[in-house]
Amino acid sequence: MIPKLSNGLPVNPKLFDRVIDGIVQPSEPDTGVSKIPVLDRGWVELLDIMPHPMTGISPETAIVNAARVSFLGESKGAEKDAKLLRYLLDNRHTSPFEHVQFQFRIYAPVVTFWHWVRHRTWSFNFSSGRYVEFDESDFYVPDVWRKQSSSNKQASDGEVGPGVNEILTRELIAHYAKCYELYEDALTVGVAREQARLFLPAWASYYTCVASVDAHNLMHFMNLRRASEAQYEIRVYAEAIYEHFFKPFMPTTAEWMESK
Numbered sequence: 001m002i003p004k005l006s007n008g009l010p011v012n013p014k015l016f017d018r019v020i021d022g023i024v025q026p027s028e029p030d031t032g033v034s035k036i037p038v039l040d041r042g043w044v045e046l047l048d049i050m051p052h053p054m055t056g057i058s059p060e061t062a063i064v065n066a067a068r069v070s071f072l073g074e075s076k077g078a079e080k081d082a083k084l085l086r087y088l089l090d091n092r093h094t095s096p097f098e099h100v101q102f103q104f105r106i107y108a109p110v111v112t113f114w115h116w117v118r119h120r121t122w123s124f125n126f127s128s129g130r131y132v133e134f135d136e137s138d139f140y141v142p143d144v145w146r147k148q149s150s151s152n153k154q155a156s157d158g159e160v161g162p163g164v165n166e167i168l169t170r171e172l173i174a175h176y177a178k179c180y181e182l183y184e185d186a187l188t189v190g191v192a193r194e195q196a197r198l199f200l201p202a203w204a205s206y207y208t209c210v211a212s213v214d215a216h217n218l219m220h221f222m223n224l225r226r227a228s229e230a231q232y233e234i235r236v237y238a239e240a241i242y243e244h245f246f247k248p249f250m251p252t253t254a255e256w257m258e259s260k
C-alpha cells in the first residue's frame, strides 16, 4: 500500500519504490518512467525530496513545524497549518521554507543551463565532456524559430513562419552533423575529449545535471523563470518542475503563488 503524507496526498510512487525496509535506495536504473519530457529530447525528474515521503511528513507540515518551533509547538491540523502557511507567505517569513529540499536530475541544453546556473542558491553537478563522449543526438533542435521582439531587446516574439522554419531546421541539423563529424575526426586522430569538443555546437549541447535547492529559492527561481520575460528554453523546465513536482508536494503554497 502506498502511504499518504500528513496533508493526505499519496506518496509519489517513484520515491516510494526506492525505499526498501525503511532505507532509501540509490537511484533506480533509468526506466524513463518518472522523467517529465521537456523540449525536443530533454527531461527533468525528481530524485529526492526532504522531508522524504517515507517520514509521512509533508513538506508543508515541515514548514509550519519549523515556524512553530518559535514557541516549541508543532502541527495543529490541516486547517490551522494551511492558515499559518498563508500567513508566512503573506508576510515573507521565508526561512521555514528553506527546510524543504528538492533534488532534481535534469537533461537540458547549454542554452537552458546558461540561465539556470545564475541562480546561486542552487547546488549543481554536471556531466563532463572531458570524461564522456557526446552522442550525435545530444543537440537541441527547436520546434519553431522565433522572431526577434521589436519591443524587448533580449526577447523573442512570434514565429518566422512555416516555410522559413523548415529551411532553418534543415540547415541546423546539417550544421550539427558537420560539427559532429569534425569532433569524431579529432577524436580519431587522438585529440583529447576536452579539446575535441570545441568542434561541437556548444549552445545546443545537452548535458545531464543533478541540482538541489530549497523550497524558498525554488519559488524564487520559478517566479523569475516561469514569467513571460524568461527565455522559452528555461521557462519550459521551470513550468515542468512547478506542475509535476512543486504543486503536488506543496499545494497550498502553489495556490498562494497562483493567487498573486
Ligand SMILES: Cc1cc2nc3c(=O)[nH]c(=O)nc-3n(C[C@H](O)[C@H](O)[C@H](O)COP(=O)(O)OP(=O)(O)OC[C@H]3O[C@@H](n4cnc5c(N)ncnc54)[C@H](O)[C@@H]3O)c2cc1C
Pocket (backbone or CB within 6 Å): 118, 119, 120, 121, 122, 154, 217, 220, 224, 225, 229, 230, 231
Ligand atoms: C528575464 C531575465 C533576464 C536576465 N538577463 C540577464 C542578463 O542580461 N545578464 C545577466 O548577467 N543576467 C541576467 N539575468 C540573471 C539575473 O540577473 C540573476 O542573476 C538571476 O535571475 C538569478 O537571480 P537571483 O540572483 O535573484 O537568484 P539567486 O542567485 O538564486 O539568489 C537568490 C537571492 O539570494 C540573494 N543573493 C544571492 N547571492 C547574493 C550575493 N552575492 N549578494 C547579495 N545577495 C545575494 C539575493 O537576494 C537573490 O535574489 C536575467 C534574469 C532574468 C529572469
